[in-house]
Amino acid sequence: MTIRKFEIDLRNGIFKSDGTSQDSDNLLEAIKRLTGRNTARSLPSLDDVEAMIDLPQKTPQEASKRFSEVVEFYLEERKLSNREKTLQEKESKFKEFELLFNNPHIKTITDETAITYKQRLISNGLTTARINKSISFFNDLFNYTIQNKYYNRANPFEKMAISKKGKKRQVKSYQAFTEEELKQIFNSKENYTWYASAHQKIKTDFYWLPFLALFTGARIGELAALTVSDIKKENDIWFFDITEQDDQGVKSDNSVRKVPIHKKLIELGFLKYIESLQDKAGLIFPHLITAKSGYAKNTSRRFNEDYLTGKLKINNAQKKFHSFRSTFINRMTYLNIHPAMLQSLVGHYEQSKVDFSSAHFSVYQQQKPVAVLKEVIDHLDYPEVDFSFYLPAH
Numbered sequence: 001m002t003i004r005k006f007e008i009d010l011r012n013g014i015f016k017s018d019g020t021s022q023d024s025d026n027l028l029e030a031i032k033r034l035t036g037r038n039t040a041r042s043l044p045s046l047d048d049v050e051a052m053i054d055l056p057q058k059t060p061q062e063a064s065k066r067f068s069e070v071v072e073f074y075l076e077e078r079k080l081s082n083r084e085k086t087l088q089e090k091e092s093k094f095k096e097f098e099l100l101f102n103n104p105h106i107k108t109i110t111d112e113t114a115i116t117y118k119q120r121l122i123s124n125g126l127t128t129a130r131i132n133k134s135i136s137f138f139n140d141l142f143n144y145t146i147q148n149k150y151y152n153r154a155n156p157f158e159k160m161a162i163s164k165k166g167k168k169r170q171v172k173s174y175q176a177f178t179e180e181e182l183k184q185i186f187n188s189k190e191n192y193t194w195y196a197s198a199h200q201k202i203k204t205d206f207y208w209l210p211f212l213a214l215f216t217g218a219r220i221g222e223l224a225a226l227t228v229s230d231i232k233k234e235n236d237i238w239f240f241d242i243t244e245q246d247d248q249g250v251k252s253d254n255s256v257r258k259v260p261i262h263k264k265l266i267e268l269g270f271l272k273y274i275e276s277l278q279d280k281a282g283l284i285f286p287h288l289i290t291a292k293s294g295y296a297k298n299t300s301r302r303f304n305e306d307y308l309t310g311k312l313k314i315n316n317a318q319k320k321f322h323s324f325r326s327t328f329i330n331r332m333t334y335l336n337i338h339p340a341m342l343q344s345l346v347g348h349y350e351q352s353k354v355d356f357s358s359a360h361f362s363v364y365q366q367q368k369p370v371a372v373l374k375e376v377i378d379h380l381d382y383p384e385v386d387f388s389f390y391l392p393a394h
Helices: 021-035 046-052 067-078 084-100 111-123 128-147 179-186 189-196 204-216 220-224 263-267 270-276 297-311 323-334 339-346 359-364 369-377
Strands: 006-009 014-017 231-234 237-242 257-260
Touching: 067 084, 067 128, 084 111, 084 128, 111 128, 111 323, 111 339, 179 189, 189 204, 189 297, 204 220, 204 263, 204 270, 204 297, 204 323, 220 297, 237 369, 257 339, 257 369, 263 270, 323 339, 339 369
Parallel strands: none
Antiparallel strands: 006 014, 231 237, 237 257
16 A cells, blocks of 8 residues: 655645645545535635544643642642641742742743742842752742643753852852832932042942942942943943953853943933043043952942941841842842843843744834833832932033
């Protein structure tokens, strides 16, 4: 018995065979006899053909369940093997995740979501042991979802735990500033001016860097090493072009990125400050002193020791200048910003690999990447901070 392959285009009446033309003619004649139709254009639809040859009917794919629904099934099953205390801990962490990501469909949770959640745990100042315990809960949950056909990809939380190899020391982590602490830092112009002043003259690096960190989430080394030529404009959108340079301490391609300048920074007069600089090839903060760790050391030390600890009495080893980065990440997460966008803004994901034409970003498919990121970053707000103190006089 000879088996032939046929290519059938029912709309245009095209029949192709890997055999002879007679094979195609025979099939066409057979279908005409079955249907009583004499022309290729009047051939039956695909549904008609399937009905005639008794093919199994297609069933619509089941919609992805919500995260909370799958968690409910999971916890019910784990009652058979977990202690009550463990179940309560898991339920608490899952509820936190549900609120953080607005109870997503389980199939929309990706590796990027898992990384964002891990970064959230780190920025909250948790110990390595507590972070790894939380990740283990999610790892077990997603093993369950895969086994029970709720999830059809690799476990996004697998191998996400923080390694304990090497020196036995706690990884330094920084907590986000609270609303009250942000008020302390910015809502007294007298205090802030004291911090930013040196010899009765405002030092622009001390003045601007906290604002830039608050609205970009960038590392202090990246901001302190910016030059005037790194402030660029594309399609009427101003942005920081953070590029790979030795004194910036950039460690991977992820850190090379464009960060749109937030509308509040423009309102506060940052672009006018850039225009006022005489050296168009130099640093935007020319007072900074170069050190082994880059241009940031002097500013970071002054902010941490003189201002936070000395003036404001915020005595917390996990509250430092770098806390602005954690604050930015947390606030953007609260806005339900897509994890890929957020990570590309802060240098945790290679920005050039974010495909804004994909289905994940259907709202933004007609826009350029820098325009999309500008729209996203401008959603960020700090309502507890009174920026009117710093608005330029008109």
